[in-house]
Amino acid sequence: MTYALLFAAVFCVTLVFQSQTIQQHEALSLFLLTGDYFTQTFREAWPLSRIVASFISGFFRFPVVGGLLTALLITLVYLFANILFRFLGSLAKPSASVLACVAWYMFVHAGCDPLPVVKILFRLCIPVLLVAMFLPKDFLLFRKELSRGTLLLAFIAPVAVVSLATALGRTPRMNEKWATIEQAARRHDWDKILKTADVMSASKDREMIPFAMLALNAQGRMAENLNAYPVKGPEDLDMEGVRTRRGYYFSSILQECLGCNYEALHLISQSGCTLPYGTSMMVLRQTLKYNIALGDQRMIRKYIEVLKKSPANRAMAKAAEKAYLKKTATGTAPAAVSDSLAFNGNATVPVVTNNPIYNLILLASHGAESPMLVDRLNAYSAFGDTAN
Amino acid sequence: MKTLALTKGIAAAASMLVLASCGKPSGFEAVDSYPEIYPDYVGVTVPEGIAELRFDMADGRRFTESRRDMGDSIMVSVKAWNKGDRKGVEYKAFPIYRSSQAIDPYVAYRLIEPGYESWHDIGIYQRELASFDERAIVTNEATGKGCLNCHSFCNGDPENIVFHARGRDGGTVFAFGDDAKIVNLADVGPKRQGTYSAWHPGGRYLVFSSNTTHQSFQIGGDQPIEVYDTASDIIMVDLQTDSVTVVFDTPNTLETFASWSDDGRTLYYCAAPAVENVSLGRGGMRYSLMAIDFEDGRFIGEPREVFSREDISVSFPRIKGDYLLFTASAYGTFPIWHREADLWLLNLRTGEAHSADVLNSPEAESYHSWSSNGRWVVFGSRRDDGRYTRLYIASFDGNGHFGKPFMLPQKTTDFDMTRLKSYNIPEFLRSESPDRQDQTRQLFR
Numbered sequence: 001m002t003y004a005l006l007f008a009a010v011f012c013v014t015l016v017f018q019s020q021t022i023q024q025h026e027a028l029s030l031f032l033l034t035g036d037y038f039t040q041t042f043r044e045a046w047p048l049s050r051i052v053a054s055f056i057s058g059f060f061r062f063p064v065v066g067g068l069l070t071a072l073l074i075t076l077v078y079l080f081a082n083i084l085f086r087f088l089g090s091l092a093k094p095s096a097s098v099l100a101c102v103a104w105y106m107f108v109h110a111g112c113d114p115l116p117v118v119k120i121l122f123r124l125c126i127p128v129l130l131v132a133m134f135l136p137k138d139f140l141l142f143r144k145e146l147s148r149g150t151l152l153l154a155f156i157a158p159v160a161v162v163s164l165a166t167a168l169g170r171t172p173r174m175n176e177k178w179a180t181i182e183q184a185a186r187r188h189d190w191d192k193i194l195k196t197a198d199v200m201s202a203s204k205d206r207e208m209i210p211f212a213m214l215a216l217n218a219q220g221r222m223a224e225n226l227n228a229y230p231v232k233g234p235e236d237l238d239m240e241g242v243r244t245r246r247g248y249y250f251s252s253i254l255q256e257c258l259g260c261n262y263e264a265l266h267l268i269s270q271s272g273c274t275l276p277y278g279t280s281m282m283v284l285r286q287t288l289k290y291n292i293a294l295g296d297q298r299m300i301r302k303y304i305e306v307l308k309k310s311p312a313n314r315a316m317a318k319a320a321e322k323a324y325l326k327k328t329a330t331g332t333a334p335a336a337v338s339d340s341l342a343f344n345g346n347a348t349v350p351v352v353t354n355n356p357i358y359n360l361i362l363l364a365s366h367g368a369e370s371p372m373l374v375d376r377l378n379a380y381s382a383f384g385d386t387a388n
Numbered sequence: 389m390k391t392l393a394l395t396k397g398i399a400a401a402a403s404m405l406v407l408a409s410c411g412k413p414s415g416f417e418a419v420d421s422y423p424e425i426y427p428d429y430v431g432v433t434v435p436e437g438i439a440e441l442r443f444d445m446a447d448g449r450r451f452t453e454s455r456r457d458m459g460d461s462i463m464v465s466v467k468a469w470n471k472g473d474r475k476g477v478e479y480k481a482f483p484i485y486r487s488s489q490a491i492d493p494y495v496a497y498r499l500i501e502p503g504y505e506s507w508h509d510i511g512i513y514q515r516e517l518a519s520f521d522e523r524a525i526v527t528n529e530a531t532g533k534g535c536l537n538c539h540s541f542c543n544g545d546p547e548n549i550v551f552h553a554r555g556r557d558g559g560t561v562f563a564f565g566d567d568a569k570i571v572n573l574a575d576v577g578p579k580r581q582g583t584y585s586a587w588h589p590g591g592r593y594l595v596f597s598s599n600t601t602h603q604s605f606q607i608g609g610d611q612p613i614e615v616y617d618t619a620s621d622i623i624m625v626d627l628q629t630d631s632v633t634v635v636f637d638t639p640n641t642l643e644t645f646a647s648w649s650d651d652g653r654t655l656y657y658c659a660a661p662a663v664e665n666v667s668l669g670r671g672g673m674r675y676s677l678m679a680i681d682f683e684d685g686r687f688i689g690e691p692r693e694v695f696s697r698e699d700i701s702v703s704f705p706r707i708k709g710d711y712l713l714f715t716a717s718a719y720g721t722f723p724i725w726h727r728e729a730d731l732w733l734l735n736l737r738t739g740e741a742h743s744a745d746v747l748n749s750p751e752a753e754s755y756h757s758w759s760s761n762g763r764w765v766v767f768g769s770r771r772d773d774g775r776y777t778r779l780y781i782a783s784f785d786g787n788g789h790f791g792k793p794f795m796l797p798q799k800t801t802d803f804d805m806t807r808l809k810s811y812n813i814p815e816f817l818r819s820e821s822p823d824r825q826d827q828t829r830q831l832f833r
Contacts, residue, residue, distance in 0.1 A: 034807070036807040262612040263605045269501065306808065351607065
């Protein structure tokens with residue numbers, strides 16, 4: 001009964017308050033059934049921890065499965081701790097087990113780093129044993145005098161309270177908010193971004209402003225809504241020069257929206273370089289997406305083959321294979337238009353610079369005529385000419 | 389008891405036979421063509437003792453293969469079918485030629501995300517050619533995740549290696565057996581940083597090009613990236629005196645990609661006139677092949693042009709005997725992102741140069757290295773997918789002719805397909821390299 005209640009409580013809390021966060025766990029993790037993945041992992045510290053954590057995180061792609069897995073794992077931690085303390089004889093104390101799984105839950109959901117899950121599990125043994133050693137003996141025997149109902153209440157209530165507190169704390173809430181924004185940006189769900197990165201939230205965390213601006217821009221409303229958000233200057237309209245995972249990620253989505261798929265590829269790859277494996281499931285999926293946009297059949301083939309090696313992405317990869325690849329196993333090479341020493345065509349193609357306004361002008365001069373581009377140019381021009 | 393064992397054995401053999409034949413067509417139609425396999429090992433020439441060449445049907449069909457040893461070649465018969473086919477196809481047996489020419493036992497290379505600007509894991513690795521064994525020589529785990537690049541061995545001797553370890557406290561690492569030191573070339577002598585290196589065959593001198601490199605991402609076209617230099621000169625390090633001198637300090641000319649002749653008496657390099665605003669004028673950047681003589685630790689005489697063509701930019705010259713192999717591209721100095729980049733062979737005695745057609749593909753070929761006896765060449769090629777560089781090895785007859793190249797064999801046929809790293813700067817090694825990880829870590833403490 002205790003286990004069932006614990007399972008249900010964690011499942012509900014996870015699904016209601018943490019569904020985006022657990023998806024973000026998956027997006028930023030990497031698990032592939034390839035020789036290269038395992039070889040590389042075993043060259044790093046904590047290889048088993050990484051493999052198990054990444055394998056579990058893979059299923060967080062589906063919130064319900066993620067919720068079930070989280071609940072199952074926490075229940076197992078509780079069970080494991082209970083067995084451990086029973087094994088230790090007179091030190092049997094479910095309260096310590098409760099503390100064990102609460103601590104585990106807090107650690108797991110405190111941040112978005114997907115790797116330390118199992119590492120934490122190992123480390124958990126230490127606080128659990130400390131609790132076991134230092135709790136007063138009277139307290140340990142206290143449970144014997146309680147009724148079953150009181151016992152349940154005594155053990156489940158703290159789990160529920162701490163879980164809720166963990167889920168509703170400032171950091172987890174912010175993580176959930178950011179996970180929502182980033183995933184909505186990936187799906188081009190601009191309304192959701194605007195709903196999540198509202199003016200109040202953006203005032204507290206100014207990194208949300210470029211996302212909100214991108215959403216408005218995609219709807220063709222950026223220039224006219226500059227005053228709706230606390231925009232201080234053109235630097236709030238993009239994340240140029242922000243060399244963080246989120247900065248690169250934002251810029252890749254922006255370039256994708258503007259039609260610069262090579263640059264989007266570059267930036268999503270940059271974003272991946274900030275992650276523990278140098279890439280992640282999300283980066284691989286985005287890379288596949290951009291290669292589909294570029295029509296590079298061989299790269300599509302490659303990334304489909306890579307994604308098929310992920311248990312949680314296999315079905316998606318097979319669907320993509322069916323949709324985009326109808327050629328041979330090695331794919332079809334693009335026409336070798338440039339396989340001639342006489343070909344000089346690429347030398348005249350404009351290159352992206354680190355001046356966003358100049359890039360927009362280049363794009364416009366290269367034939368791009370999207371309303372988004374015009375709207376963005378108008379927004380920049382509201383701050384004066386900074387393209388020099 | 390014996391009868392029972394025999395019965396069990398027969399039963400096991402029968403069940404294996406049933407399992408083996410499960411799903412296989414009852415008959416095969418013979419066709420007079422070679423199978424299309426991946427990697428393409430049809431008609432390649434391989435050295436003795438190379439790891440097994442494993443392959444799949446290029447179109448993913450099921451197949452069986454049998455190999456017949458013919459002495460100087462192996463004939464491989466392939467039968468292929470689709471699931472559910474009642475009749476399969478039996479292809480003409482294809483040869484894999486054996487060469488009696490020895491090959492160095494190891495090849496070293498760098499593994500890196502086929503990147504774009506940043507990196508996460510970079511390492512210099514070695515692969516034993518007789519097996520699938522790949523081991524790290526040094527990775528950026530030892531250098532605080534900084535970039536590792538441009539490794540070079542003295543005459544293929546793994547005891548002497550030089551490579552750059554960028555980032556905080558970074559510099560150029562010189563390792564000689566158990567001794568290693570790190571020097572930031574930008575802080576000593578003429579204060580020039582080192583980029584592409586070439587070790588003099590005598591072991592005392594090292595020349596580096598000193599490049600100011602940029603990269604740009606194209607808005608369109610079929611080339612994602614252009615990498616170019618806005619300045620480059622050549623410097624020389626004397627390892628005996630620990631001194632650095634500038635060989636070329638010419639702001640109007642960009643010199644890069646130096647390489648020594650076998651006897652160490654000539655330094656070959658690439659040079660191009662400087663262009664203003666290279667990003668816009670990159671189409672006009674064409675490098676020529678130059679040479680200058682070297683004697684008693686000094687460069688003598690004037691540089692001379694060895695090879696130049698209006699439609700070719702030369703990069704990465706590598707010399708063995710009378711032959712110089714270089715990469716030819718339409719323009720620029722970073723051919724790996726140029727699909728038109730091909731390997732060309734120059735006969736240094738006659739001055740004749742031609743495309744080494746059998747080595748080339750519609751995608752980029754670059755970064756090649758001769759074996760120590762000059763009978764094999766390893767190079768990077770993007771022929772498989774246009775983006776990830778893979779290693780190919782080809783035989784050379786010593787008279788200007790290469791054999792069909794074969795992909796570095798892998799344990800599983802999809803290993804390279806699913807690997808998220810590119811290979812670059814392959815170099816043959818005469819023996820196994822020591823592990824440099826701890827040695828390098830000490831330098832960064």
